[in-house]
Structures are given as C-alpha cells and as structure tokens.
Amino acid sequence: MTALWTSAELRAATGGALAAEVAVQRVGFDSRQVAPGDLFVALKAARDGHEFVPAAFTAGAACALVEHGEDPRCLIVPDTLAGLTALGAAARARSGARFVAVTGSVGKTTTKEMLRVALSAFGLTHAASASFNNHIGVPATLANTPRDAVFAVNELGMNNRGEIAPLARLARPHVAIISNIGTAHLGRLGSQAEIAAEKGDIIAGLEPGGTAILPADSPFLPELLARAPRALTFGEAPGADIRLLDYTAAPESGTARIATPQGQISLALSAPGRHLALNACAVLGAVVALGLEAGRAAQALAGFGAGAGRGLRRSIPLPRGGSILLMDESYNASEASVRASVSVLASQQGRKIAVLGDMLELGEQGPAMHRALAPAVAAAADLVYVCGPLMGGMFADLPPDRQGAAAPDSVSLAPLLRAALQPGDTVLVKGSLGMRMATIIQALDAPS
CATH class of the missing domain: 3.40.1390.10 (MurE/MurF, N-terminal domain)
Known part of the structure; x- marks a missing residue:
C-alpha cells in the first residue's frame, strides 16, 4: 500500500x-x-x-x-495546530483532484454527503466521515486526501465572523457552494446580512476560474453574485440555473423534476423532504460546474440516505409490543431546518409526535423566532414535547390538545415522552446540539 x-x-x-x-x-x-x-x-x-x-x-x-x-x-x-494546517495545505497543493467546498446556515453536512455520493459516480471522491468543518477539521480533511482522489469535498462552518475566509483559502475549491442563508448564529453575528457576508467569504477562496453555486431564493443573492466572478444559481426562483420545478413527497421518499443547463432531469431520493431536493439542486450545480453529466449524478443520488442525527429514519420496538418510527434530527436545529423537519413529519402516517429542543445562538430574537414556529408545529404534529425555555414559550402558544409535555432539559423530558408512546407513532426529535437531544434517542433505544 x-x-x-x-x-x-x-x-x-x-x-x-x-x-x-x-x-x-x-x-x-x-x-x-x-x-x-x-x-x-x-x-x-x-x-x-x-x-x-x-x-x-x-x-x-x-x-x-x-x-x-x-x-x-x-x-x-x-505548534501542533499550525503543523496540522501546514499538512493540510501541502495535501491541497500536491493533489490533482477537483475540490468542492460547501457552507451554509443549514444542510452543510447533508450537502457534503450528497456530493460524496454524486461525485463518486465519476471517480474516487474524498470527504470527511463527520462534520469536520472548523479550523481543525478542515485541515485534517485535506491532510487525508488520497493521492489518487479525483474529487474532494470540504465542509466549511463557522461560529463567529471571520472564520470562513481562512478555511476557504486553505481549501482552495474549484467549486464553492452556499447552501442557504439562515439565522443560525444570529446571536453572534447580529443580522442575516452579516451571516450572508460571512458565508459569502467562501468565494474568496475560489481557485482562478472557479464557480460559486448560490441560492437563488435568498434575498442576499445580488450581494453574493457581486462577489462571484463566475456563478450558477439553484432553487425555486424563476431564472435559477438549477431550478426545482416540482417536488412530490411520500412518507419515505421524494421525487423531483429539475431544470438544468443540460436539460430537465428527474430525481428520486430515498429520504423525504423538499429541503433535500433543494440540497440536491446545489449538488447538481456543482456537477454542472465541473463539466460532468447531471443526469448521471441524479441517478447516483437515488442511493442517498440521511445519516444519524440528520434525518435518519428507523423503527424502534416498544417494550409492550409494537414499534415507533423515529425521525432522528437530533444533531442540530435552526428555524429553517425545524420548519423543514415538521413539514416532513406532517406527511407521515399514524400519530405524529414532535420532540423539540431550543434553537440556540439566536440572541434577543430567539423568543420571538421560537414562538413563530407554533402554527407550523401545531399543523404538523398531533402531540408536541419540548425542552428548554425558548421552546417552552412556543409550547405555551400551542392548542391544548397538541401539548404533550414541557421540561427544562432533555434528560427530564425523555421519560415523559417514552411513557406516552404508542405503537405506530412517528416521532421527530430535533434541537440544537447544546440541548443534547441525543439523550432522547438513547432513552428511546434503551431496554425497558
């Protein structure tokens, strides 16, 4: 070897x-x-x-x-961190692979995994197995790039202003994707405009002649386009280069019709959610930018499945017989991703239960943003269980027949939820990483 x-x-x-x-x-x-x-x-x-x-x-x-x-x-x-960064830079410099980098408020890891699946149809593709998207994870991912990789994918994340640009300059992508501009880290950056500016810094790392893949549905598209020498847009907006024309949801899958510069293509995904179809549009934009066949990439994406904590669906047996369907979205949460997840929950069969933890780092706008979710949550779920003070405010606005239970934290909520489950229930678990929603998953998996 x-x-x-x-x-x-x-x-x-x-x-x-x-x-x-x-x-x-x-x-x-x-x-x-x-x-x-x-x-x-x-x-x-x-x-x-x-x-x-x-x-x-x-x-x-x-x-x-x-x-x-x-x-x-x-x-x-x-300095070992500087040494790791130097090793990542050396790996990038020696590689003949085509590099793609992705950032965004939500969906980074899912888009990264979709890129891995789609690009693997054309050659050996390297991407980290986890969300290695910070000042440690990005150089480590680069340092592990195989010598014979044809494509390499890097995920770029941030918590504060000024973190994306150095990661982008290290990764030096040929294609840079901004999946969306949302409200994650709003409390740290202060406004969506600042979030858009930070996400847009990925463009600063593009290789000469590189292409930015930008969200056509974002109000910040004009500012992003002004920063990108070359760009393709994706989304549902008229005029998007990669446009989602229609989407049909099923309980366990979804189908889409997508317009591309190479013509219309059909896409089938083995996981449900309109947001996944939009992530796939961004991936197809990268495929087109790399000069590859979008239809072949779409065929490969039929094998894509969501991962643990990011939409993985699995059956869990109940101690007294029967089982529930778990929708595991426990890894993280933002306003956009919660709305997307409860939309998928609404399409499921049986009694639908939403288990939601606080969305963190939203600053003074946090309480209002949580309460604004109440209508969508009430429309999607038959019962709602929440933990944290912010989701507690949303819970108070729900109709009484939707109120399951509220608790201060996930540890306290887990037994209340578990006691209420019935065979045939579909249970969505979602919250910010700091809310430790994985504790809920562990409680559901634990034997009686």
Whole structure:
C-alpha cells in the first residue's frame, strides 16, 4: 500500500523534525480512534493531546505530531495546530483532484454527503466521515486526501465572523457552494446580512476560474453574485440555473423534476423532504460546474440516505409490543431546518409526535423566532414535547390538545415522552446540539 505521507513529505510540509522513517496511512486527532499506520496529532484542547501520545503508539500509530517528545517517531513542531494546517495545505497543493467546498446556515453536512455520493459516480471522491468543518477539521480533511482522489469535498462552518475566509483559502475549491442563508448564529453575528457576508467569504477562496453555486431564493443573492466572478444559481426562483420545478413527497421518499443547463432531469431520493431536493439542486450545480453529466449524478443520488442525527429514519420496538418510527434530527436545529423537519413529519402516517429542543445562538430574537414556529408545529404534529425555555414559550402558544409535555432539559423530558408512546407513532426529535437531544434517542433505544 502506498503511504499517504512519507517521512520526507511530513518534514517538508511541516518543517518539523522527525528522526524515524515512517509510512503514514491516515491523519487523526482523536486518541480513541487511533488505528495502525496513523499520524496522531497531539492538539491542545480540553486536555493536552500530548498525554495520549504513548497510548497512540501502543494502538499502532506510525507517527505523532507533537511539540515535544523523545520517541523517534515523533514529528516535532513549534505548534501542533499550525503543523496540522501546514499538512493540510501541502495535501491541497500536491493533489490533482477537483475540490468542492460547501457552507451554509443549514444542510452543510447533508450537502457534503450528497456530493460524496454524486461525485463518486465519476471517480474516487474524498470527504470527511463527520462534520469536520472548523479550523481543525478542515485541515485534517485535506491532510487525508488520497493521492489518487479525483474529487474532494470540504465542509466549511463557522461560529463567529471571520472564520470562513481562512478555511476557504486553505481549501482552495474549484467549486464553492452556499447552501442557504439562515439565522443560525444570529446571536453572534447580529443580522442575516452579516451571516450572508460571512458565508459569502467562501468565494474568496475560489481557485482562478472557479464557480460559486448560490441560492437563488435568498434575498442576499445580488450581494453574493457581486462577489462571484463566475456563478450558477439553484432553487425555486424563476431564472435559477438549477431550478426545482416540482417536488412530490411520500412518507419515505421524494421525487423531483429539475431544470438544468443540460436539460430537465428527474430525481428520486430515498429520504423525504423538499429541503433535500433543494440540497440536491446545489449538488447538481456543482456537477454542472465541473463539466460532468447531471443526469448521471441524479441517478447516483437515488442511493442517498440521511445519516444519524440528520434525518435518519428507523423503527424502534416498544417494550409492550409494537414499534415507533423515529425521525432522528437530533444533531442540530435552526428555524429553517425545524420548519423543514415538521413539514416532513406532517406527511407521515399514524400519530405524529414532535420532540423539540431550543434553537440556540439566536440572541434577543430567539423568543420571538421560537414562538413563530407554533402554527407550523401545531399543523404538523398531533402531540408536541419540548425542552428548554425558548421552546417552552412556543409550547405555551400551542392548542391544548397538541401539548404533550414541557421540561427544562432533555434528560427530564425523555421519560415523559417514552411513557406516552404508542405503537405506530412517528416521532421527530430535533434541537440544537447544546440541548443534547441525543439523550432522547438513547432513552428511546434503551431496554425497558
């Protein structure tokens, strides 16, 4: 097997000192996931990664990127995060792959996974297995780009102003997608205009001649277009280059008709939701921008399925017999994604239960934005269970016959929900990551 990184390449990329000759097959920073042949990066986070270097070598790590160490397999640099970033930059510089980067208020990871599926129809495609979208995850994803990759996908995220541009300049995409401009992190950035400006910074990293894929339905499209030397638009708006013409939902799937510069195509997805069809439009825009066949990509997307925490659907048996259908959206939440999720819930069969946690980082507009969800939630769900003070405000505006229970946190809510479940129920679980909605999922999976 050809090494992903040789000792000579590691030294050249990072400027570090490495006494041993090693062959690295993968780059990682989680000591719990070290496998033989890995380069373990000892980052300084909640705990100093240098504490775990001996265990990493015991687990089979070929090398460790460190700031100090005696083992000859240690690649010693002044700063491990800077070293990882340099390694990512070197990987990008040596690669002959075509790179696509995606950002947006919601749907980044789903769009990234759709890109992985669609582009794999044309050649070896590299993308991170998780949401590696920050100043650590992006260089790690780049550093793991296979030598023979034909396409590579990077997801770019942010929490504060000024974080997208350096990630984009590191990734240097040939195609940059902005999936949407929403209200996530509104409390930190202050306005949607600032969010749009931050998301638009992905354009600053485009390779010369690169193409931006922009949301035609966004009121900020003119500002984004002004920043993009070349662009394709997607969405439902008249004139969109990749336009969703119609969408038909089914309980477990969806079909769409989409206009592209290559002609109209039909798209079938094995997961429901109009928002997924729009994500697919963005992906098809990237496919077109890369000079590939949109129809072939659409065929590949028929095999796309949502992941855990991001719309995964599965049956869970109940202790007293029968089962429920879980719609697991527990990873995160924003106003747009909650509306999209409850819309999918409304199309399901049986009794429909929405389990919602607070949407965080919305600042002073948070209470009003939560209460504005009440009509859509009431129309979609037969019963509603909530945790957190913000969703508690929304809960108070629901009709009494829709009110299941409200609790301060997910731990308190879980037994109230579990006691109320009946065979045939469909249960949507959604909330911001900080609300720990995965606790609800764990409670549903736990034996009685």
